[in-house]
Amino acid sequence: MRLLGFFHLRSISGQIAALVVVSIVALHLIITAGFLITRPDRAAAPPDSEHELVNAALLLSAADSSERPRLLSDIARAFPDLRVEAIAPGSVTAAGEVEGPRLHGMRRHLGEGYKVVALAPNGGLSRIGIQLPDGTTIAGHIGRGRPGWFWGNPWLSTLLSAVISVTLLGVWAAHALAAPLSSLAKAAESFSLDGTAEPLPERGPEEIRSVARALNRMHERIARLMSDRTRMLAAISHDLRTPITRLRLRAEFVEDEGNRKRMLIDLDQMRLMLESVLSLLRNDRKIEAVTLVDIASTLQLIADQFGDMGHVVHYEGPVSATAAARPDDLHRGITNLVENAVRFGAEVTIRLDLAGTKFIIDVEDDGPGISDARKQAMLEPFVRGDDARTMDDSTGFGLGLSIARAIAIGHGGELSLHDREPHGLIVRMQLPVWQQPRLAA
Template structure:
């Protein structure tokens, strides 16, 4: 129940709706119950007075020998009539006599083949005296249709009441009225009515919750896709004002983020490209240095700077190229990468794993994995690659038998151009962008790269989230890298990935 409450907005809507229904029904019942009782009591009193007056006229207009038959025919489940020779004196005694007549069953006339149904029953209060001492009241002339006076009293605190009126022959007509015992408020009819109301309101609450949760789910999918670097279109700015304003804010945020990333990419690419001109000039000037040792050192430094600039330019050009996301078999992608590196002479072994469809930018993810596997094979003697799957992550694990990484440098190695190998030789230490590029690509996919020292060797883990953001990917326009570059670097050519 708690999980449903915390995990479903529709469940909360239904609970609040049903709670509102219960409170409304309780308030209506408390407010109208007393008023309803008073109205019913007044209506019953008026009907009793009218019928009693009519019966007085009938009795006085018919022969005395028909009086008993008329009284028997006039009796109903809730009303009893009888004639007494004397008028009422003791109200308490008359009340006991009235309840005795009301609780006495009526004679039933059954026809052949007629099915007997239980009649509503009238029960006298358990302790009649507890209802208080009754008092006789004279009926007001405006409420009584006859010219003669009549005496009235209440039998209980509910609808029970009695009336006594004198006939022309000196006898008294007595009338007692009480409603039969009924079911309580929670009867089958009220429960059915309340259940139908709750069902209708629950259905309405479900549709209302769906109208709110669908835009929220769409926003969540779009946010997840944007965080993973997918190219998505703007959200539809429709619906109520709050939801529309939320979609507008998200679209503005997305446009600002994309513009920021594109501006940064163009700036860094321009810097990496424009460095070529002064480096070329320095190289030419270094050639005229007479000291051979100094010339070689300067040319080596210039080559190192140029290689770093070329690597930066290559990385920025790939960042500027909008690769669409698509679903690929991640096991097949990693396996084919390992086979390619093994054919090039690297000691790489891939352990067979489950076939998994994953939505990603396959070329970028392949490059990230390639950097890790190449590092393991180059600096750790060999690379063992496998794929592990859990409920929340897909892990691409690369292990080697190398010396590992000092604990203090475990995060530094992800910094651009940072190298543990101090020779500054590109053939032995590289440029220092491999791990940085790998982590950047994986983080664009919503994951991360983690390094762990083993008893012997190093373990690099590419952890990708299994919750795929199923946002509709917008097909990018076929754009060449040169079209995304600023005007200051015309004719730029891609350099090999580092």
């Protein structure tokens, strides 16, 4: 049963076995075709039949005319494949002198007084007539000569046939086996949890189809897990808002002014933390539709909003720039970047540039910046810019950059951190003008 499974054509092992069998069969067919073309087993004129005909002509020319019939009969019996015969003068019209490398040698060996003429061919043999000095003409058949360099060498023909067969079949097999893997890798690259991605194609050998089925099931489980996680945290957030609200009401009755303020600050931090976590989870689910957005107007609006709150935020860039994006997600991501910038810097600049097929949004501040060793870590959730363990209104929860990065990746772009001269930080978000939205990892 295992042996039969090995030759199952839907599996990679079966296809490789079939490839080997087909290669052997094709090789034998090519060698057989070459054998049938050359037919070494066929009784044909020997390679030096033209020399035998020349010697017969010289012998007959030297003999008396009375001895020629007997000599001609002896030559015919000694060399039956030559089919030598005498032709009566004037009975056959010659086609002209024969030209060719083989028969040039015949004329050279015959010398003066002899004439080589071409007669009517007979199948694959050439019928040659030689006119003797006394006018007598004899005719004979010469073969097609020695086989060519390729078919004449059995080892070389076999080797070249094997190389050609294996090469052609190997190229075909590589394409047939690699094409499903390429499509599988391309589909896996566009894996997403937003519900819009097509399942991985289940085609190709059985092993590749099994991998595709396993990945599709894994995708369903991950999507279900993410959905359950979001619903669970949303329910927890909803349930926690009620006791937070009750605690705020009770804190109002605390007579000690200092304790009351500290309790209210802690409750506000709890509320903000819940909202930040839910914002990150909502961004993972990509529930907002992609539409045409005027990015320049969005950035100008964000700068005006922070300016109204007393911060120094400038916008530099074109008046209008349209791209396909999720407007609320884009607004939230840039707002998070500006919030971080005004927290650590006194003056912030939002700059928009178009480089090729990408929009580049830079949020620059004049704060202390971030060291190169911490730039990559700062993009992870719950990583804050300072090393303090306590949280207050100025430190945040370490979710602003990670949310903005998830939004950038969800739009098919990227987020990176750069140093600003002479000091400060540049947070760069690159978005394609027309992008294929995908899920942030």
